[in-house]
Amino acid sequence: MVESMRCRTAKADVYGCVAELLAKATDRGALDKELAATDRERR
DSSP states (O other), X not given: OOOOOOHHHHHXXXXXXXXXXXXXXXXXXXXXXXXXXXXXXXX
């Protein structure tokens, strides 16, 4: 049986997972490959 979950809780879990994935990708420099040179200079 599946337990019900509040919408806010589910939304917070999704945001947390996405933030964790972005942090891992940023640490490895994976996002730099996707950015244009002008976007990299703005940081």
